[in-house]
Amino acid sequence: MSATDWWTGLFWVCALLCGYTFLGYPALMRVLAARRRPEPAAPNPAPAPLPSLSIVVAAHNESARIRDRIANLLASRYPPERLEVILVSDGSTDQTAELARAFGDTRLRVLERPVRTGKAECLNAGVAAARGEIVVFADARQQFDPDTLARLVAPFRDARVGAVSGQLLVAHPTTAAGGGVDAYWRLERRLREAEARWDSCIGCTGAVYAIRRALYHPLPPDTVLDDVIVPMRIAAAGYRVVFEPDAIARDPQPLEPEHERWRKRRTLAGNFQMLFRHPTWVLPWGHRLWWQLISHKYLRLAAPWLLIALLVANIALSHRPFYRALLLGQCAFYALALVGLAFPKLKFFPVSAPAGFVFLNAMAVNALFHYLRCAGRAEWPTTKNSTAPPTASRPPRHPTHV
Numbered sequence: 001m002s003a004t005d006w007w008t009g010l011f012w013v014c015a016l017l018c019g020y021t022f023l024g025y026p027a028l029m030r031v032l033a034a035r036r037r038p039e040p041a042a043p044n045p046a047p048a049p050l051p052s053l054s055i056v057v058a059a060h061n062e063s064a065r066i067r068d069r070i071a072n073l074l075a076s077r078y079p080p081e082r083l084e085v086i087l088v089s090d091g092s093t094d095q096t097a098e099l100a101r102a103f104g105d106t107r108l109r110v111l112e113r114p115v116r117t118g119k120a121e122c123l124n125a126g127v128a129a130a131r132g133e134i135v136v137f138a139d140a141r142q143q144f145d146p147d148t149l150a151r152l153v154a155p156f157r158d159a160r161v162g163a164v165s166g167q168l169l170v171a172h173p174t175t176a177a178g179g180g181v182d183a184y185w186r187l188e189r190r191l192r193e194a195e196a197r198w199d200s201c202i203g204c205t206g207a208v209y210a211i212r213r214a215l216y217h218p219l220p221p222d223t224v225l226d227d228v229i230v231p232m233r234i235a236a237a238g239y240r241v242v243f244e245p246d247a248i249a250r251d252p253q254p255l256e257p258e259h260e261r262w263r264k265r266r267t268l269a270g271n272f273q274m275l276f277r278h279p280t281w282v283l284p285w286g287h288r289l290w291w292q293l294i295s296h297k298y299l300r301l302a303a304p305w306l307l308i309a310l311l312v313a314n315i316a317l318s319h320r321p322f323y324r325a326l327l328l329g330q331c332a333f334y335a336l337a338l339v340g341l342a343f344p345k346l347k348f349f350p351v352s353a354p355a356g357f358v359f360l361n362a363m364a365v366n367a368l369f370h371y372l373r374c375a376g377r378a379e380w381p382t383t384k385n386s387t388a389p390p391t392a393s394r395p396p397r398h399p400t401h402v
Contacts, residue, residue: 004317011313011323014306021303025295026191033197051133051153052082054213056126058119059087062140063094069140070100074107078149083107086126091116120223127216136210137227142168142249144208151247152210162215162239163231165192165201166208166247183349184356189245191296196243200235200289202296203228208249215239220277224270228297232274232281235289264360268367269374271297301368304361334358 055073059066066087073085088111089097097112111125127135134153138144148166155161167189192201206227215234223229231241275298280286282294311330317323333354340346340355 007313007316010309011317014310014313017299018303018306018310021295021299021306025299026187026194029191029194029198029292033194036198050079050082050150051156052131053078053084053134053136053149053153053210054126054130054132055083055085055136055138055149056123056130057085057087057138057140058090058122058126059092059096059140060090060116061092061094061096063092063096063099065140066096067099067103069138069143070103070108072143073138074103074105075146076144076149077146078153080107082132083149084109084130084132086111086129088122088126089113090118090122118221120219120226121221123226124218127213128218130213133213134210135213135216136208137206138249139207141253142207142251145248145250148208148247148249151244152208155242155244156210156212158240160240161242162234162237163204163209163211163241164247165196165204165227165231165241165243166210166249167243167245168205168207168249168251170251171253183353184360192243193245195292195296196241199292200231200241201243202232202289202292204231204241205249207251208247212239222273224266224273228270228274229278232278232287232289232293236281236287238288261363264363265367265370268301268364269371271301272368272371275301301364304365307361 057069057073062069070085070087074083076083085108087097087100087108089100090113092112097110100108100110109129111129113122113125123137134156136149136152152164152166155164170185192203195201203225204227206225209227209231211230211234215237216230217233219226219229235241275282282290282298284290287293311327314323314327314330318327336351337354337358340351341359343351346352
């Protein structure tokens with residue numbers, strides 16, 4: 001095989017894998033979902049028309065917004081006698097626990113942990129204390145619509161459903177890269193909806209999802225992506241994980257790079273953790289959603305390296321007119337991305353889309369090195385809603401859920 005043949009093979013392998021990851025898999029899933037005939041729901045033996053709910057909120061130093069959050073949850077349109085809120089204060093050094101207790105509502109219980117142990121341990125404690133048939137996981141920053149809980153619960157009428165993901169709506173971005181990330185997030189929501197119609201979505205929206213309490217198994221303390229690990233375990237047990245787009249949580253924080261940089265690094269590092277911790281999930285006999293997991297999660301982790309190899313192979317083949325034209329196209333795409341990153345206020349889709357694409361793939365590279373540097377240490381971040389960079393009053397913590 002000549003050098004040219006080798007570069008040609010590398011180019012097309014990388015091009016096909018990238019095309020499948022970002023275009024082919026979403027398109028294929030939409031086709032499969034459209035062709036899927038809905039099956040009659042299996043009867044749920046539970047006699048109660050609405051199940052009892054326990055909402056678990058893990059919080060660390062959230063005194064600025066915990067009152068509004070608890071008030072929002074307690075005001076939900078759900079039978080008050082069948083609703084409880086469990087706030088797990090994770091080593092808070094402010095008035096988070098005191099402000100919560102001041103509500104004096106019998107539906108609210110506050111579990112105060114003296115030292116910060118991380119979100120996974122808080123979820124373990126919250127679920128262990130829960131009395132509801134269904135457990136809803138929520139964060140402190142977002143707000144639920146009044147009927148979000150009722151809509152989250154509705155799919156559980158089907159006894160085959162084990163977890164339900166809601167939809168997170170975020171504030172409109174103000175920068176070019178933020179617009180690209182926002183477009184990616186909208187596509188991600190459509191993909192989850194298609195996956196759920198086909199069988200089950202890969203993971204849930206961490207700010208708004210629900211599970212059957214009986215299906216929960218305690219998480220290792222350093223777990224990063226509870227909103228992927230928990231649903232994947234439930235799917236492995238034979239239950240479906242569905243998406244309910246009308247169960248809405250609203251986030252006031254836009255998808256801007258300064259905030260997303262921390263959140264995406266954490267999320268993508270969690271994907272690496274899941275890959276190394278559950279390697280058999282990528283095998284056909286290791287998990288029934290193995291193909292979706294590879295296509296949706298793990299190929300995206302490989303995408304930056306595939307894109308780099310694609311560019312290098314394209315340069316090596318640029319002596320041929322066809323590949324020279326493709327190289328010019330790649331260079332133009334990355335030039336537009338650089339413009340979008342350099343001029344964040346330039347909100348123009350041909351600029352914002354490449355900027356968001358490059359930003360997200362750069363975060364995948366960053367997350368890999370961050371995971372390799374921090375995996376196995378106790379410094380993994382502890383709260384899912386802490387996406388802002390650390391300040392002097394909050395020491396930096398390394399990251400520990402699409």
